[in-house]
Every structure is written in C-alpha cells, then in structure tokens.
Amino acid sequence: MGPPKAWFKLVDPESAWSQVPLTEVENVDDLKKAIKKERENALKDHDAADLTLKATNKVEDVDVNQARELDARQDLASILKDFKAAVPDDVTLMQKSFAENIRLFVFAPVEVAKRKAEELVLASVKRAKKWHVNSTIYPEIRPFCYYAEQKMQNQELIEHILEGQYIRLYGPRASGKSSRVWEAMEQLESQGYQCLYTTLEDANVRNEESYWKSLNDGFGDEACLPVTITDPQSFRKAFSPASKRWNLPVIIFIDEFDKLHDKDSADACSSALSSIRAVRNDRGKTVIHSIISIGTFAILELDQTKQSLSPFNITENFKGTSLTAKQVEDLFKEYSKTENITIDPMVIEDICALTNGHAGLVSLCGRAIHRFLYPETDPKMRVLSFDTWQKFTVTKLQDVITEYPTFSKM
Incomplete structure (x- = not known):
C-alpha cells in the first residue's frame, strides 16, 4: 500500500x-x-x-x-x-x-502565466536589455539587464569581510541584496579569495539533518567539496586546511538565511548558528575566512533566546542599501537611449518617490513602462509625459504590482 x-x-x-x-x-x-x-x-x-x-x-x-x-x-x-x-x-x-x-x-492565475511568457520572449531577444524584476541578477546576465553598479555601496561591506567579520546583510525582499552580493563576490575574488554562494530558498530546514543536506546540495557540484556535508563535523571537515581542494581563503555567502526563522526550524537554526560560531572561534582549523548571511529583517531575530550561540555581532549588521536618485535617473536614461524614447524627468522623480529606491520596485516600474506605455507612444517620436504616467499609476500600476506576490505583500 x-x-x-x-x-x-x-x-x-x-x-x-x-x-x-x-x-x-x-x-x-x-x-x-x-x-x-x-x-x-x-x-x-x-x-x-x-x-x-x-x-x-x-x-x-x-x-x-x-x-x-x-x-x-x-x-x-x-x-x-x-x-x-x-x-x-x-x-x-x-x-x-x-x-x-x-x-x-x-x-x-492567468496574468502570472502571461507575464512570465512575456519575460521569456523578452529574454530570447539576443542581447536585448530588460528590466529584471524580483530575482537575482547574476554576473552572466548583468550585461542584458538594466542594472545599477554597486561597487561604491559595497566598499564598506567588503572592508569588513576582509577583516574576517561574520556579517548579516539584511533588507526587504527583492531589494537587490543577492545581486549586490554577486558583485561583491567578484570584487573579493579579484583580491585573492574564493567565494562560495548557496541559498536556502527551496531548502528543507525542518530538522538538522535536512538543513545540512540542503546546504550541501546548495553549494552544487561546481564547489567540488572534498566531502559531503551531512552535519556540523562534516561541514568543518569539508573546509579543512588539510584538504588539497583549497588553496585560497574561503568566503561563504548563505542567501535566504531568514528561512531558519520559520516556526518549525528551531533545531536547524540552532545547529546552523552553533556550527558557524564554532568555525569562527577556531579560525585556524578551517579555510573559512568569513561567512555572510543574507535575508530579510528576520535574520536579526534568529536565536534571540540563545545569544551564546549567535556567531554574529550587532556591530556586524549591514542593511541593504536602496538605489540613489542618481542611480535611478541613470537607469532610465539608459533605457531611454536603448529604446529611443524621451521620458519626462518628473516621471523619474516620481518613480524615486514611489519606490524609495527599492531596486525591485524601480525595475517593476521600468518594466511596466515598457509593457504598457511604450507601445502606446508615437513610433515617430516616442515621448512619455508625466500626465500619462500619473494616469497609469492611478489606473493600472497597482494591478501590475499584484502580479508579483512578493510586492503585493509589501
């Protein structure tokens, strides 16, 4: 049966x-x-x-x-x-x-399928730039996305990582944290470090065993770990200096770390945090230079009842930064040049005010303009006026936001 x-x-x-x-x-x-x-x-x-x-x-x-x-x-x-x-x-x-x-x-929902189908069509256009909404902009697709470089914003974060600090990088969902991290990884690798990235987004963290299995699977085959990670002991063994696998200090980035805040994840959370703490306290016994946890504000609350287990200090908390007004302006200038459309500067100012520089929402506004307003402009002289944009924000923008569950909950 x-x-x-x-x-x-x-x-x-x-x-x-x-x-x-x-x-x-x-x-x-x-x-x-x-x-x-x-x-x-x-x-x-x-x-x-x-x-x-x-x-x-x-x-x-x-x-x-x-x-x-x-x-x-x-x-x-x-x-x-x-x-x-x-x-x-x-x-x-x-x-x-x-x-x-x-x-x-x-x-x-039909609208979600329609929207995703449109995204696939846009992605298939060779070298066509697009507004990437609600997902990580990896290095290989960065040239094909409207993306604000984060090197300046990453400077302080990288300095603390180079000092060997264990950091919590937090912020709202879809605010560009993961995309920022990938750019930071490139900067760190150029300075002689090996960066490994994993995410708990789809991980099973209901118990210790499933957490460690998910962490191991998340590193992927490309990490070439010398042993399979199944528990805290094998985690430390995987990054042993005795292994011929490692010839550079390692920096580990764990994304969606707030998954350990789920009500059923207490055992996995304690195991993860205590293991990271042990690695931090015995630095010479592994090649791990630093561990960065990434997630929503919930990562700041992890293990609040067991402070002795926390490997992270309050001074090592970094809040993900919003895009500056200049960065938003530059993104839409690039879009205007690419698509040969004139956008009223007041439209860009309004987008800055509406989104507060939230990277995902800025991209959502850009995608909305391209999907709904750009086709309505005169092909001979494409212009997006502030009046047209204002009417759109009142009549349609909220519907566009609800197509993305992440934003509709914000």
Whole structure:
C-alpha cells in the first residue's frame, strides 16, 4: 500500500482529477509544491507560490463553488479541524484522513502565466536589455539587464569581510541584496579569495539533518567539496586546511538565511548558528575566512533566546542599501537611449518617490513602462509625459504590482 494521496483538480487551466502524494506534506505551502511537481507541464509557467488552493469535504458530487480558500499558513491538522474531520496524532494516519476527507481545487492565475511568457520572449531577444524584476541578477546576465553598479555601496561591506567579520546583510525582499552580493563576490575574488554562494530558498530546514543536506546540495557540484556535508563535523571537515581542494581563503555567502526563522526550524537554526560560531572561534582549523548571511529583517531575530550561540555581532549588521536618485535617473536614461524614447524627468522623480529606491520596485516600474506605455507612444517620436504616467499609476500600476506576490505583500 502506497503513501496517502489527496485528490485535486486544476480549475484554471482545466484538468481531470489527479492525486498528489502527501508523504512530505505538512502544510498548504507543501501542498502547492507537491501539486506543482505532480503537474509540472500544466503549471510550467507558475511558481508554487502563485497557486491558490480551495478545499471541500464533499467527496461525492464535488462542487468548486462550495470549496473554501486555504490559507498558506495552515497545516493539514487545522484544515481537517475546519472541516470537522478526524485528526489523528500519528502523521501518516492524519495524512490518510486528509486524503479520505478532503478534495482540492487548484487555481493558477492567468496574468502570472502571461507575464512570465512575456519575460521569456523578452529574454530570447539576443542581447536585448530588460528590466529584471524580483530575482537575482547574476554576473552572466548583468550585461542584458538594466542594472545599477554597486561597487561604491559595497566598499564598506567588503572592508569588513576582509577583516574576517561574520556579517548579516539584511533588507526587504527583492531589494537587490543577492545581486549586490554577486558583485561583491567578484570584487573579493579579484583580491585573492574564493567565494562560495548557496541559498536556502527551496531548502528543507525542518530538522538538522535536512538543513545540512540542503546546504550541501546548495553549494552544487561546481564547489567540488572534498566531502559531503551531512552535519556540523562534516561541514568543518569539508573546509579543512588539510584538504588539497583549497588553496585560497574561503568566503561563504548563505542567501535566504531568514528561512531558519520559520516556526518549525528551531533545531536547524540552532545547529546552523552553533556550527558557524564554532568555525569562527577556531579560525585556524578551517579555510573559512568569513561567512555572510543574507535575508530579510528576520535574520536579526534568529536565536534571540540563545545569544551564546549567535556567531554574529550587532556591530556586524549591514542593511541593504536602496538605489540613489542618481542611480535611478541613470537607469532610465539608459533605457531611454536603448529604446529611443524621451521620458519626462518628473516621471523619474516620481518613480524615486514611489519606490524609495527599492531596486525591485524601480525595475517593476521600468518594466511596466515598457509593457504598457511604450507601445502606446508615437513610433515617430516616442515621448512619455508625466500626465500619462500619473494616469497609469492611478489606473493600472497597482494591478501590475499584484502580479508579483512578493510586492503585493509589501
């Protein structure tokens, strides 16, 4: 007998009833990821987070109009309680109860698919620059994006890294932290360091074992680690000076570190922080020169109840910087030159005021101009007036923002 499987049906796009294994499912977020994996082709233009799930306890004559929308924070037990179904203490039995009593409807927003399809088309245009929204600008795609260089902003950060400090780089989501880090890595490698980057974005951090496995997988094959990381001991062994793998001091960047702030990640968080602390206290026993954690403001709260375990000092906190007005102006000047369009300076000033220099929101405004306002201009003399921009901000900009779940929550 296989694992419990829940019945689900895609409503948009329409599909027949299917089943999804519940083996690794504890909450709605897990359900979305499992359904996305199960119907990868049908949902290829959507991230798991884009999906909306509705549920009903009608197992016969199922009607989508009777289904209730599920909150992303709900776990299986709370859903069963809402529908007055049995909630066994045993996890497998609870999953079995869910499979027997609940039917799911999956909605994939059309606008998200449309927007992502547009991005793929834009990306396929050879050497065409684009506004990169809500994702990291890696070095290999930087020449094809509207990007504000961060060398000056990185100067103080790099000085502290060179001193061997262990740093928390924090800021709002999609504010350019990760893109900034990749530029800092290039600067550091030019000074004789080897930089390794990993992210906990899709990591399983529910326990120590899964955290270390995710960290190991995140480094990837290109890191050529001499041993597989499975625990704190193998982490230190992987970066032992005795290994022939290393001939330069190593700087490690761990992105999405706030994932350890999740309520179910206490054990993984303690293991991660205590291990980093041990490495910092015994510097000569590894080749690690510095570790930088990157994430939202939540990384400042990690392990607040166990200060003795924290490897980070309050003096080593760095807040991600916003774009300056000059940087925003330069980005739109570059766009104007590339697309042969004149943009009223008041439009750029307004974008600075609306976004407060948040890199992701600045790029979103640029992409919105290119998607919706640029095509409406006269091809013979393309001009974007402040009046046109103001009308757009009132009638359409909010709809554009809601296409991106990260921004709609801000």
